[in-house]
Amino acid sequence: MNFAGKVVLITGASSGIGRQACMDFAKKGAKAVILVSRSKEKLESLAREISKNCLAVPYQCDVSREEQVSAMAKDILGRFGQMDVLVNNAGFGIFGKVADQSARDIESVMQTNYLGMVYCTKAFLDSMLARKSGHIVNVASLAASFGVAGLAGYCASKYAMLGFSESLHHELYGTGVRVTVVSPIAVKTEFFSNDSFRGRNPNYTAYALDPSNVSKAILNAANSQRLEIVVPFYMRAGVWLKHTIPFVVQPITGALFRSRMN
Ligand SMILES: NC(=O)c1ccc[n+]([C@@H]2O[C@H](COP(=O)([O-])OP(=O)(O)OC[C@H]3O[C@@H](n4cnc5c(N)ncnc54)[C@H](OP(=O)(O)O)[C@@H]3O)[C@@H](O)[C@H]2O)c1
Secondary structure, eight states: OOOBTOEEEEESTTSHHHHHHHHHHHHTTBSEEEEEESOHHHHHHHHHHHTTTSEEEEEEOOTTOHHHHHHHHHHHHHHHSOOSEEEEOOOOOOOSOGGGSOHHHHHHHHIIIIIHHHHHHHHHHHHHHHHTOEEEEEEOOGGGTOOOTTOHHHHHHHHHHHHHHHHHHHHTTTSSEEEEEEEESOBSSGGGGSGGGTTTSOSSOTTOBOHHHHHHHHHHHTTOOOSEEEESTTHHHHHHHHHHSHHHHHHHHHHHHHHHHO
């Protein structure tokens, strides 16, 4: 994998998977890495860290706000004239029963995880199509294939991301532009630091991945023709089983995640 001369933009760059992906794209020769999130100081600190390897541009932007995304894309395309790899990674989850959550809670998750991805995709797609080149990598989750108790809003946002990406994948056939979804299981990041998880979900479960495993999959995805890359790869079997014998798998996943609710 060599990203020499490529301009890469990663949302959710201030922490976890996105932060690691910024470092890895920089090490793999990217010309410029645009670091996007809401935390200016964290982005600036990461930019200093990776600037020995590439041109690192910290960019404060809330992806749930379409006007901010449009202004950011206009500015970045004005400066670089191209976007080679767009990684839609910004996201969060709120843990709790649907009955206990407000509609606003569920809406806020959808607004960032799903619509944030839509806004960024729309903001860069025309320029990619005009250049007949570019790759959009959408970081979903295994929660795009399994609805689990306590994460209805989050699962809905990731199912939506996968469905949108599958349609777009077909629309982009033959254009030179591609979209690939990366769907990991649990990862050791700040994701579980959200107050709603407190006391209910261990921060780092035994099977949780290191962000570097997911980052590697993101870099692979940016060179792949596939629609979805599941991390680790063997969890693909779990997705297949769920779709093939749901009457066996759903009671098991149901019981597993229900036990965390209480
Ligand atoms: N950790 C897991 O177990 C896991 C598993 C599967 C999939 N994922 C997915 O992986 C992605 C990255 O999560 P992570 O695990 O790395 O969690 P994380 O460490 O909490 O990082 C989340 C990132 O998203 C950014 N972000 C959140 N809302 C944003 C907004 N409105 N605008 C711009 N940036 C925003 C945060 O930055 P600011 O707060 O600075 O804005 C942060 O950089 C998410 O989409 C998540 O759903 C995570």
